[in-house]
Amino acid sequence: MIVTRSWLNEFVDLRSVSNEKLYETFNAIGLEVDSLKQTVIPPKVVIGKILTCEKHPDADKLNVCTIDVGEGIRQIVCGAANVVDAQYVAVATIGAELPGGLVIKPAKLRGVESEGMVCSASELGLPQMGEGIMILDESIGTLKVGEELGSFATVADTIIELELTANRGDCLSIYGVARDLSVALELDMKPFEYKKKEKMQLGIAREAEIHTQGEMDADLHFKLATLEHLSNSFLLQLRLAIVEIKTEDKLANILAYATHTTGVVLRAYNSRVFRNTDNKISVRPVAKTKGIIEITGNNEVFSVAGVYQQKETIASDETKELLLEASYIHPDVLVDAVAGTSLKTDELYYKTSRGSNPDLVFGLSFLASLMNTLTDIACYEGSLTVEVARENDTVVVSTKEISAIIGMDIEIGKIVTILQKLGFGISAMGHDVVAARIPLFRHDIKHIQDIAEEIVRIIGINNITAKPLVFAEQPRLNDTTQWYQAKKEFKNRAVGVSFYENVSYVFTPKALVEKYHFTVVKEELDLINPIAEELNTLRSTILINLLTAVKRNVSYTKKSIPLFEMGAVFGSKREQKEVMAFVFSGQIEAESVKNAGKPKMIDFASFVQKVSAVIGVFELVPCTYDNGLIHPYQSANIVVNNVVCGFVSKLHPSVQEFFDIPVTYIAEVDFEAFLPKHINAKPISNFQGVYKDLSVVIDKDLGYFEVAKVLNRLVLPMLKECYPIDIYEDEKLGQKKSLTIRCFIQSMDKTLEEGDIESVMSAIMSALEKECNAELR
């Protein structure tokens, strides 16, 4: 919503209010200022009166004018075609410096002396308003030749762009903004004076009639008028240009200006369309459904109240007799009704859907008054009206409640003053309690807290004293809080082993998800309106996003790219779960003197070690995941307490090639599986233990996890630990390989004897012989 100081000044006297105060006040009352610009007209630009205007002898497009600029008469050459129609113009006299930096000097144009320049709007830093130079008139104030243009407050205006919140339809007009401002600044609104020419004496009933059909939700006022000599004043054009309203013609300009000023939704019909066979204007508003009021005539729909008007019925500059309409419909009723139809809406719908001004008499009076000054208009006496019997809602307001909401004592007198100025009707109900009747234009106000908001706005939030809340002690360390704390700990561990935290969208390209055989959200549950093709479905893995980030970092010439991300992924039914994903791409560490600038590339063992440093102890068994990122011979299920909770793998070379990245390892695990668990300590033995190595020959294809299974099944209290330390293969062994296992043997209750150790080792050996077909090497 754009307003200007001089425009507001028509309704509230702002002469004593500085721009700083205006800026502050608007922000304080919730009309956020987007921008506030003071128009500055350069000095030495003055009002000039054109005395003569003749064609330039040597140039078709130039005119030579003599212009009275107050301190003398100047000869000025002007290139604008419309100068021939002008009487008063803005003249940049010698020495004036225009906004573009142009300094006006005496000049010769095609041999003719020129002492100044006749200015267009844009040359003076005003918004462009039509072709050619500005043709001034007394709409901006009394014109005196030689007077500085900058001394006209209507031209050197302050332009303020307000960011209105969705509830403040009442401020979509100059009048509405002025009303809000007047309360905050404790100024009175100027009474509106209706200027009318006493010309027409005929009553409207002679020519027009109205018949409604069905239950009316809209207020409608119609006025019949004849007009001639339609014009637009300079100020009207300037202001419409400032508020960026462009219309079809002069009549539309006048309507738009009146609507922007008053907030009343105004339309003009060519009255001819309503004339029936008896040559009478017959207006028939029909309630089509709740909230849809069609304005019909001769059985045709000409408009829908608050929604649109048929093009053919719109009065133009050539229309001699027109029917002016002011309408109001409650926005809640209208918006619900329109949503249920496929009606096209016009630019006025923005106002009607947010609540236009219900004061139709004011709107039409203002319009008629405006037209009086710009046209030869003759209005018929009276108007055709439809008025909805509405009851204003009332809110009971008590100081106790208001003070409790705000947290500061507010006196009833203060509350009453503020509400009355805002247009509420107040009636006393008892000690410190009043009933506040809500004005129709404040459809956003419904209950006591809305009233509290009005009070807060006007007294200013910054004037409320802050008070800490006293709250009952209660433990609030719930599961989610602990979950966040655990998550933070995992992230810190990942950072400790060189990973960078990535945050990516939970969207991912469906094509890639499908290509690599990850779970896809069911078609019937997928997004309707994705923002881009590469973000067109919910991710079921974070890895694709991480690989995309790796690719990006490769293009930034990064050589070692360790990334992790914790976040949500979704199943085929859109079920959400939290996973932790890791990628490590390229060099295992930074280039340094340690590795002579040639670090090794990341490998399976190093990657697993890093992942384990984050998520803790796990077992690796052959991979059962079958997504397309997995390397079939360097991949594993991650198993914790016999449950598979994720996988680790070398990135499949074809994917590596597709993303055009160096050697990469990936892992993705379910976060829940790694949440901290309760641990009970086991007793520790103080007796000396021994390490014993056992080398066996087994089948080449036998994975260590098979051997581990056998070892884990053994019930040998003294066998504390065993782990593989060497694998050896050579031709002599053929289809076999040698495996060395290191065992730690210790008793809980005595010093080991040779026999103890031997019995443990032989138990191991015989189990391996039996179940793994192992031979002692």
Added chain:
Amino acid sequence: MKELEAKILQADTLEALEKVRVELFGKKGVLAVEFAKMKDVPGPEKKAFAEGLNTTKTFLQESFDARYETLKSEAIHAALKSEAIDVSLYGEFAQKGALHPVMQTMDKIIDYFVALNFAVQSGPMVEDDFHNFEALNLPKHHPARDMQDTFYFKDGGLLRTHTSPVQIRTMMQTKPPIRMIAPGTVFRRDYDITHTPMFHQVEGLVVDAKGKVSFANLKSILTDFLQYMFGEVEVRFRPSFFPFTEPSAEVDISCIFCQGEGCRVCSHTGWLEVLGCGIVDPNVFKAVGYEEVSGYAFGLGVERFAMLMHKIPDLRSLFEGDIRLLEQFR
């Protein structure tokens, strides 16, 4: 004796000194030979002879010990020196990654409210119309819905446009009093220099008996919170509008880039908008079946906080895993 002392002092290694020790103090050493002469010294002179000899021995022993200490310390020093390295080569060696600045900021926010005895709550990202809009006093066709462009699913589900549905879920599951925050990922269908389709919010909600929770309380906690996050800043409240709070306010801090003087970041206003807040609208309480309660709520965008706190110029770079940005947060 001078001669013997010179021998000690001339030994320049521990090995050489050991040879001198044997020569002087050994079983067949110079002193042993001298002491052996004792038996030939006549009775009356014996005492003086013995004293002289002992003095000599003590003197030599002391010289020897001192020399030994010197040589020993030189040897240790030499051994240490042989292990010398240029430590300055290894300063850049740390193998540490970094947390994401947005997540770090979110954790910092969570820490503040947990310390004030707020519970952390969460809810699903895929929401329904009721929790995301309807219950928050945003009925269908409400003009305020224009403010948010929503991602919808084919079955009518949607991606939550704010963390506020977590308020609704929490209130529907628990009885007041409530004191919670809901950090989380939210989605709006917007993609340009200042908008990403996904971002993070932290939402706060406090509910207690009617008449207990006021706007003054909200001012108190948010002023303190913003100063915890941004340091010594001025805090300004401006009335605004949110469908789920009434009265509502937007909260600004004095610009941390220009200290309120006016600069490009604050659009020359001297203020930066950082928060939205208000007293919970009675319609919200009605939707969750709460009666006779009062409460406040607030919400903030974590990316905006992170960008302001760390002077990160580009929003979109936060979602690209750009190590050039992340490594600055090590």
